[in-house]
Amino acid sequence: EVQLVESGGGLVKPGGSLRLSCAASGFTFSNVWMSWVRQAPGEGLEWVGRIKTKDAGGTTDYVAPVKGRFTISRDDSKNTLYLQMNSLKTEDTAVYYCTTDLGKSYFGSWGQGTLVTVSS
Amino acid sequence: EIVLTQSPATLSLSPGERATLSCRASQSVSSYLAWYQQKPGQAPRLLIYDASNRATGIPARFSGSGSGTDFTLTISSLEPEDFAVYYCQLRSNWPIFTFGPGTKVDIK
Numbered sequence: 001e002v003q004l005v006e007s008g009g010g011l012v013k014p015g016g017s018l019r020l021s022c023a024a025s026g027f028t029f030s031n032v033w034m035s036w037v038r039q040a041p042g043e044g045l046e047w048v049g050r051i052k053t054k055d056a057g058g059t060t061d062y063v064a065p066v067k068g069r070f071t072i073s074r075d076d077s078k079n080t081l082y083l084q085m086n087s088l089k090t091e092d093t094a095v096y097y098c099t100t101d102l103g104k105s106y107f108g109s110w111g112q113g114t115l116v117t118v119s120s
Numbered sequence: 121e122i123v124l125t126q127s128p129a130t131l132s133l134s135p136g137e138r139a140t141l142s143c144r145a146s147q148s149v150s151s152y153l154a155w156y157q158q159k160p161g162q163a164p165r166l167l168i169y170d171a172s173n174r175a176t177g178i179p180a181r182f183s184g185s186g187s188g189t190d191f192t193l194t195i196s197s198l199e200p201e202d203f204a205v206y207y208c209q210l211r212s213n214w215p216i217f218t219f220g221p222g223t224k225v226d227i228k
Contacts, residue, residue, distance in 0.1 A: 035217075037164075044207065044219055044220075044221050044222050045156075045158075045164065045207055045209075045219040045222075046219065047216070047217040047218070047219070050215070061215040061216070063216060097163055097164075102166065102169060102175075103169070105152060105154075105169070105211035106154040106166060106169045106209065106211065107154075107156070107164070107166060107209070108166055108175070109166075110163035110164055110165070111163065112162075112163055113163055
């Protein structure tokens with residue numbers, strides 16, 4: 001059974017940094033492209049970014065509002081996905097979900113999410 | 121940039137009724153569209169991908185149709201556990217992914 005468990009959320013001041021982790025199990029992590037999706041309180045879903053497998057070059061793509069501030073990485077030896085968030089803004093407040101990419105197009109499995117609150 | 125709109129914003133129905141949810145794209149997206157269900161306090165769940173393919177474990181009462189710019193998610197007979205928010209999602213802005221604003225299906 002696929003399991004994705006996010007951690008690392010919390011309260012941070014504007015301009016601060018936070019690193020989220022997503023521990024994966026139940027599938028061959030190194031073979032799967034992974035994404036982060038966020039949801040602000042009471043709002044809809046927003047794709048944040050994704051990382052390809054090392055075989056596909058390990059490259060990353062991001063949505064415009066987080067480019068240059070957020071970095072996605074992966075450690076295949078630890079079956080773990082990361083989201084490094086710098087220069088955080090109040091509008092980054094959201095639940096952040098780790099997801100598997102299905103067919104490089106959709107989000108097949110989701111973690112339970114971790115809440116990030118950016119506030120002074 | 122392709123924009124997704126969903127209608128209605130809220131659909132009030134009774135258990136056993138048929139639900140028809142719409143997702144419209146501002147440009148043709150072929151059949152590269154998915155539907156997700158989200159219940160309060162839970163992560164979204166993939167229901168339908170490539171417009172009409174049910175994801176693993178999804179009951180047959182859920183079906184998707186459409187292509188081009190107009191897509192429909194149909195729940196043939198609502199069960200109590202189906203009252204939730206439904207989002208459509210597009211891959212045609214690849215590598216950027218877009219979600220619609222959602223349709224809430226609540227109990228009448």
